[in-house]
Amino acid sequence: MITLNINGNLKRVDVAADTPLLWVLRDSLQMTGTKYGCGMGLCGACTAHLDGAAIRSCSTPVSAAVGKKIVTIEAIDRARVGQVVQAAWQKLDVVQCGYCQSGQIMSAVALLEHNHKPTDADIDAAMAGNICRCATYVRIRAAIHEAAQALA
């Protein structure tokens, strides 16, 4: 058994230590807000937070999350930055098909938690690992600036 701190709750799961965190979230715990895209750390759909850092849960073994705080999209609105980012996403109507967007929001929140005034270059660097097949990149960047202004 492995014990994980997910969104402030302790969860016990019976999985091998090298199981990807994404499988644990989606299959063991039915937390399907975190998406499966490439499974190889290349698209960002599976982004979650580990001690506040954006990580690719598809390529993070669950053993690496033991003793750390895992936050997923299901709880991102519990903190102010998450609330502001989601509000900016809604205001600017960022979402198209939506598949990539939980990962996009997780990366945006991780950026704004550490940088309240990101430049375009900061945003592009932080979001480079999050692919959007609907090409919502311009609205994502605008929404991050919108959220940054709201946090100022």
Ligand code: FES
């Ligand atoms: S599913 Fe994890 S990076 Fe694509």
Ligand code: FES
């Ligand atoms: S909104 Fe469709 S993949 Fe990003």
